[in-house]
Amino acid sequence: MIDRRYAALVVRLWRQHRVALLTMAAGLALFEFVITRIAPAPGEAGFLAGILALMPPQVSAFASDELALASPRGVIAFGYLHPFFLALYSAWTIRVTSGALAGEIGRGTMDLLAARPVPRLALVLAAWVVMAGGLIVLGGAAWAGTAVGLSLRPLEVTPVEIVALPAMAWLLFTGWGGIALVVGATRREAGPVIAWVSGLIATSFVLDFLARVWTPVQGLRPLSLFAHYRPADIVRAGLSPGDSAVLAGVAIIGLAAAVLVFGRRDL
Amino acid sequence: MSAAAIETHDLTKHYGAIRALERLSLRVEPGEIFGFLGPNGAGKTTTIRLLLGLIAPTAGRAQVLGCDTSTGSTWRQDVGYLPGTLALWPALSGARTLDMLADLTGRPPAWRAELVERLHLSDADLARRVGSYSDGMRQKIGIVQALQCAPRLVLLDEPSKGLDPLIQVAFYDLLFEVARRHTTVFFSSHVLPEVERVCHRVAMLRAGALVSLGDVDDLRRALPRKVTVVFRDDSPAVDVAEFGRVVERSGRRVVLLVAVDRVPALAARLASTPVADLLVEPQRLEDAFLEQYR
Numbered sequence: 405m406i407d408r409r410y411a412a413l414v415v416r417l418w419r420q421h422r423v424a425l426l427t428m429a430a431g432l433a434l435f436e437f438v439i440t441r442i443a444p445a446p447g448e449a450g451f452l453a454g455i456l457a458l459m460p461p462q463v464s465a466f467a468s469d470e471l472a473l474a475s476p477r478g479v480i481a482f483g484y485l486h487p488f489f490l491a492l493y494s495a496w497t498i499r500v501t502s503g504a505l506a507g508e509i510g511r512g513t514m515d516l517l518a519a520r521p522v523p524r525l526a527l528v529l530a531a532w533v534v535m536a537g538g539l540i541v542l543g544g545a546a547w548a549g550t551a552v553g554l555s556l557r558p559l560e561v562t563p564v565e566i567v568a569l570p571a572m573a574w575l576l577f578t579g580w581g582g583i584a585l586v587v588g589a590t591r592r593e594a595g596p597v598i599a600w601v602s603g604l605i606a607t608s609f610v611l612d613f614l615a616r617v618w619t620p621v622q623g624l625r626p627l628s629l630f631a632h633y634r635p636a637d638i639v640r641a642g643l644s645p646g647d648s649a650v651l652a653g654v655a656i657i658g659l660a661a662a663v664l665v666f667g668r669r670d671l
Numbered sequence: 672m673s674a675a676a677i678e679t680h681d682l683t684k685h686y687g688a689i690r691a692l693e694r695l696s697l698r699v700e701p702g703e704i705f706g707f708l709g710p711n712g713a714g715k716t717t718t719i720r721l722l723l724g725l726i727a728p729t730a731g732r733a734q735v736l737g738c739d740t741s742t743g744s745t746w747r748q749d750v751g752y753l754p755g756t757l758a759l760w761p762a763l764s765g766a767r768t769l770d771m772l773a774d775l776t777g778r779p780p781a782w783r784a785e786l787v788e789r790l791h792l793s794d795a796d797l798a799r800r801v802g803s804y805s806d807g808m809r810q811k812i813g814i815v816q817a818l819q820c821a822p823r824l825v826l827l828d829e830p831s832k833g834l835d836p837l838i839q840v841a842f843y844d845l846l847f848e849v850a851r852r853h854t855t856v857f858f859s860s861h862v863l864p865e866v867e868r869v870c871h872r873v874a875m876l877r878a879g880a881l882v883s884l885g886d887v888d889d890l891r892r893a894l895p896r897k898v899t900v901v902f903r904d905d906s907p908a909v910d911v912a913e914f915g916r917v918v919e920r921s922g923r924r925v926v927l928l929v930a931v932d933r934v935p936a937l938a939a940r941l942a943s944t945p946v947a948d949l950l951v952e953p954q955r956l957e958d959a960f961l962e963q964y965r
Contacts, residue, residue, distance in 0.1 A: 521748040
């Protein structure tokens, strides 16, 4: 019976967000497809490497390492670090997590949910499940876009080799989702949650960028979640167990903290 | 003694320096229609939210259907709730809203069809999005969702708000019917006549504290009588003020509130005085409560 209640919560959130999710997924698929069209052919890589070597490190740092853009593999990896990709993932994560807890309280609908025989744990878990499930849909769409592109324009990388990219992006944003749930569990309106989490993601991204190009703050880089998400390294060497563990740890701790905080607060 | 539907012991809720509820102790019996009266800010909604476990008490404890409200959630399966400020999901239809809330309750909506009929909700109404509903329609959906799963206890926070007079009457009949089926109704309101009309017992809160609690008929019987005396002379020999509290005096007409046991003495004194008219009537519960509020 409890399963049916969990399912009802998940279905309600899914219905609320499905149009936005499918739109974002279509956008990501198209974007990653386009990336395969603009990636340099293997024969062009040497020429591009020469140009990139002339770029200031502040610019090439966007691509995670200096030579990433010089190869088809690097450009495809860059498609998974591009601000458009990160913006859509962030929007989805923030949309679901802010709406499910603080948003329901702010709208006044939380009373009807929390007055039911549903543990508060279920309310948090339902938000997490929809958020994490949506990230799988987004990742799947992005990968499908890349795969279709590579099938039409074979490059030196196969779709199987880049499965790790959406997988690591999933870990990164379930980490952000955990943080967003903690923030959402403490607030009474969605607005402040959106502001706080957007600010944290942006700050973390900027910190990672600055730490790569500015020596005085280099030591702070591990504090940014983005330091543990390096698409260029992933396509070159596969998933890093250490980075995966950090992101998974943040996700788990965030979820646990959200359950604890939301379970004890006044609604 | 059987388990009470609701039992609180020194239930207290403070928000910083604000004392929303102060040491509330009461017991509501199964099958009772219990009125919970008080002006805005008296602590009615706070009490209901404490009973549902939506907020935690600062001190004291509450039991609902024999279960401590601070532990678990399965007891809520037998509880229906209509919030004072009802918010619904505007994109959902009325029918889908009711389905979803019944699924979350985990029990079949056994009373829904009857409730929908009594509150004059058509299939077309239920097929529409809640966002297009009027306040009254929303309130009807709120009442249906609270009662549809045949709860053993229903907590209604100002339930008649937004209902037109005809539907209000249907709603009162519904409450009597629900109570006949042994469902306890805990009913907060500041509309005194409806509480007087519907409830078996009533509690009154003021500034977070319980002011009075009792059977509606007993309270009514115990109320002072409203005595209107019209004297024949401008300067009557009797000083009626010694029998009660004068609330109005205009010319030869005096209106006073007299304790029930003092009415015979007043009548005896007036018998020897030239009186043009004398009217003794029970004070309305509403008047008595309004005096308590002041």
